[in-house]
């Protein structure tokens with residue numbers, strides 16, 4: 004790891020001030036992506052601003068027809084939350100399927116979506132549930148937030164504060180995990196709610212998470228696994244690596260979508 | 269350089285360290301507690317698992333500075349008055365180790381898992397061991413040891 008200056012602010016306002024002052028700062032949340040990156044010397048920030056001590060970013064609140072989750076809330080906390088389990092069991096199950104118990108004890112919602120790994124799970128939940136992402140500067144719709152592989156709409160110094168997940172009527176996430184890393188080879192999040200129907204796919208796309216309009220239309224007419232069973236996604240633009248070809252991933256998208264609809268009931 | 273202070277196995281520990289010091293380096297190099305191992309540089313093997321404020325975490329994937337003020341338990345902190353912790357005893361009894369390299373992390377993970385899920389079954393144990401790699405045992409006796417310890421501790 005290269006040297007850096009470390010700060011642990013107690014409030015969001017202090018964190019913003021520190022980010023504004025530093026040369027080339029990085030936000031540290033759970034560290035489950037950033038610390039491995041620093042260890043490999045793939046990043047060389049001047050300052051590491053640890054937001055893990057900011058109490059106002061660590062909360063889960065059910066209010067009206069949505070659950071609000073603070074950006075620094077750990078995956079394990081979301082997975083165990085009575086409010087999330089009650090209103091959005093698919094989201095709780097997704098959080099509980101990330102990595103392993105030690106990773107879930109540290110990793111956070113904000114870190115996961117800010118990182119936007121093309122195989123990460125939370126981006127599929129945000130896109131699949133029409134989530135609203137609140138930052139220190141504005142509100143960003145999930146549709147506008149995820150911009151490509153490891154790319155988001157966030158600007159320098161902008162901090163994710165919380166994510167609002169509206170309650171779905173039905174929802175489920177089906178993940179085909181890479182047997183070694185447990186990241187999604189393909190993960191499909193399906194939902195039905197006030198926003199209509201959404202089908203969001205992670206793990207497969209070269210540009211990260213994406214929606215499948217054809218499946219959404221078919222499910223809006225007929226919410227059943229059969230409705231998507233014959234909808235194939237093209238292999239162009241999908242990931243190909245030693246774990247699976249683009250064609251294999253394209254096939255898995257349909258299989259996972261079918262299973263997700265069945266699981267959502 | 270930040271001064272970090274924490275409680276490790278009930279004793280307070282404090283040192284001036286570089287910001288980039290990992291918790292596992294602090295534990296092994298500053299405190300000389302070498303029971304916590306490092307088995308990889310990709311955060312995947314779990315040999316380094318310790319408890320931070322009661323929760324299992326990978327000490328190779330956390331800065332010492334992040335643990336400032338925390339209560340840490342390492343493998344050295346489990347035995348009490350010369351008596352092995354029930355999970356340690358079960359690993360010995362059920363041959364839950366061969367070379368022993370993964371064992372400290374396995375045991376710290378197991379203690380955390382039994383605390384969170386007192387009614388463990390085999391499938392759950394295998395799932396919960398997702399973040400701990402063993403090159404020797406084939407996991408079978410590790411799973412047996414954890415199930416036996418969880419029954420004992422009920």
Ligand SMILES: Cc1cc2nc3c(=O)[nH]c(=O)nc-3n(C[C@H](O)[C@H](O)[C@H](O)COP(=O)(O)OP(=O)(O)OC[C@H]3O[C@@H](n4cnc5c(N)ncnc54)[C@H](O)[C@@H]3O)c2cc1C
Pocket residue numbers: 029030031032033034035036037038039054074075100101102103106109110111112113114115117118120122123124125157161162163164184185186187310311312
């Ligand atoms: C062994 C292992 C297995 C894993 N398996 C999975 C898996 O199956 N599925 C999955 O989805 N993920 C997986 N992960 C990744 C894990 O979920 C991470 O916790 C997550 O991607 C990053 O969250 P973090 O809180 O650790 O962020 P950090 O590592 O602290 O930060 C990640 C990035 O986000 C930025 N950032 C953090 N918080 C904010 C914020 N509030 N606002 C703006 N920017 C911010 C940081 O600057 C950094 O660039 C795995 C990780 C490991 C080590």
Ligand code: FES
Pocket residue numbers: 305306307308309310311312313314315316317326327328329
């Ligand atoms: S040494 Fe920490 S996970 Fe391998």
Ligand code: FES
Pocket residue numbers: 364365366367368369370371401402403404405
């Ligand atoms: S006993 Fe040798 S690695 Fe597990």
